[in-house]
Amino acid sequence: MDRLEALRKLLPGKVETSQAERRRHGRDEGYPEEGEVLAVVYPEGVEDVRKALLWAREHQVAVIPFGAGTSLEGALLPLGEAISLDLSRMNRLLEVRPQDFLCVVEPGLTRKALNEALKGTGLFFPVDPGADASLGGMAATNASGTTTVRYGGMRQNVLALQVVLANGEVLELGRGVRKTSAGYDLKDLFIGSEGTLGVITRLTLRLHPLPEHVHTLRVFFPGVEEAAEASYRVMATGLPVARLELLDELALKALNQHLGAGFPERPALFLEFHASTREALEAESALALELMREAGALEVEAAKREEERKRQWEARHQAYWALVHLFPGHRFVITDTAVPLSRLPEAVRYAQALLREMGLTGNVLGHVGDGNFHTLVPVLPEEYPKAEAFAEKLVKKALELGGTCTAEHGVGLRKRKYLPLEHGPALDWMRHLKALFDPQGLLNPGKVL
Template sequence: MLPEALQALRASFAEKLSTAPAVLEAHGHDESRLDHHLPDAVLFVSSEEDVLHALQLARRYAFPIVPFAVGSSLEGQVIPVQRGLSLDLSGMNRVLSIEPGGFQATVQPGVTYPELNRQARRHGLFWAVDPGAEASLGGMASTNASGTGAVRYGTTRDNILEMRVALMDGRVIRVGSRARKTSAGYDLKNLFIGAEGTLGIITQLTVKLWPLPAEVVVLRCTFTSLRAAAECAVLIMGAALQPERLELIDEHEIHAVNQYLGREYPERPTLWIELAAASRTALEDSLNVCRELCQDAGAQDIHTAVTPEERGAIWEARHKAYTAMGALHPGHAQLSTDACVPLHRLPDVLDFTRQRCQERALTASFVGHVGDGNFHVLFQAAPDDTATWQAIHATYDEMMQATLQAGGTCTGEHGVGLHKKKYVAQEHADTLDLMREIKALLDPHHLLNPGKIF
């Protein structure tokens, strides 16, 4: 960023602009902590007008601009690899309206999904996409985030009705519709969802809300192997039980959770299955079918969590598994992967990946939103252990090749960012040039979050 650009930003934004070392440091990495690049400055915006003015100055002085909110991404999306301005939208954090009759809410991009749920709960509604980290709605839209609720309610893409997006040329456009469906014109809304801030800056979202389930129960089932647990997940989905959540967690992450949270879960591959229904009778029917399926698939023991406290403890364990693994291996660097395959191919790809990890004696643990074929591998090693990291990256490459050969995708919910660019090039080799042309049309000087996706 040229000195005159910094002066113009200071003149326009005063105390909203910061170059304090601690502030720059906080905006120089994401949750993965695999990459580290400091911006030249951080601008804390509070309105759409602020965003538009920042884009105007970026055009005039030709500096990169990278959107940032919570910083919970895992693929480097918020890291300013070409320095420039980190545009912090966390101050745009108002829930503007909740329309209970329309099952929708309109929010600013810095609103976190737990905050939206706190405000929606009084209306008997909730935002169903649950990635675990307290992510912002704008960040979730920018990566098409997913999570434990996707098996029943879909991803962020499925739960956004309309957005306002500020473009690099100074326009603000409305994409999508507040109606539940539309056939009017090209689907520009979905062009910006998952674009990671490379095409425009999201300044407002109208999202779907869902009724809170009346009756809920969670089953905890353990298995002798990861493959057996995955095969059981396929059976459950085939039985049309429509679980609210269907999560797999392996024995290594169960052990870490037990140590970190003081739990006593059996340390075996485990499925956590949440079922819901409108009545207790209907829930009991679904519960009985699910138990039988798990028993037929070889479940060793089945525990039922009925009370809100028991259910909350299970989902707390799931959401804190990543942190628990880090605490179990202090000083290690972590690489969290993400892939998604057609459901019927999930047992094979999981089993193949675990075998490769075991052959190379890697410290690797598995979790997954297995009801929709999405799984994660968390690799860990000492930062300076070059040989092990070479083996990790070789395994990661093989896992991705197996995923793509199975008809899957290199990322189901984390997004591309910095870390998956080569896999996107493989997955979309026939359309990559078209994607680049769209990028050049909306951002001809490549100032919006440069270095990401391509």
């Protein structure tokens, strides 16, 4: 029997082999190359995942877990024969326990669908990478976003995981409690592993109370360096900022054209404070504004209504697509370095100077409250190597400053070459772990390591 026919017989109604589907599952949102998988499998439960992995083991075919396809670093590109394991049908909210501030979900549920389902509980799931990513995919890349400065990223908000190994074994990792000291922390090993160690089939997530009072600001500066300095001053005070985002003038120009946003086209910090009392909120906001004015702030705008707040953060999340529309026909190299907070102004200054030195157009934006910023560099296809050279220099500078090559997007294919610089001999131990969990190298091979 043909191997694909055997797969269809094993998982009736759950295997798709149309060229359109095979191509859609062989690419992501940010990597310049595309591929084509052998087939797409749509499991509907953990037993389907086990069957697909055992089939793959028998036929020596690679398996690439797939969430919503919003990753950026080439993690979904097949490097040889592979099936895509699309977990979008495993999208149920299995349990909500408001009294314990947690919920249990399947990996294909998206973050927006989860928060919609939580309405009325007084709780929400805070990790917000912008895209409506699947929660399993967010855990697999250790995603974070605009609220990470207050609530943490996926690693801080995943209490437990169910994962299926390449041999079909099902593991329960972590516990539905705030802390545990029982044995090695295998759960966190799988968060950020990008599907190279196992397939996530269930997540227990930490939930947070909805803030009673919210204050959202836009503060404009004469330059990006002043905005970065202001962000450091705010964080250095220990103020409980919920969001602290940097957008440069190019990003705001793109948003004005794409969304008709009407923002002043100057570097800006978008901030948000969450508090349980109005008095605390006003005191924290006033201190932050004082610090930013000392750093050179020119103008302050407040988003006073909920609808205006939503528009502001939607604009921040649309910054990438706004730039894409501003530069039609271009490819984008997107960096996501992070440095210690005290070195952030220096890193931003270096990135801007390097863009000028290399004759590149690019913008700076990101989650500067975490020391994490992005540069988005649009280039024509023939200039792509030049932009990659910029990214490599920026990564080396970030590492020199004690930072990291990727704060949230993951490694995939694009950033593999930087791991020896960042981890040294520890990289060999990562390879030992990969060989232990996946001795045949069938789980998303060639990614991360």
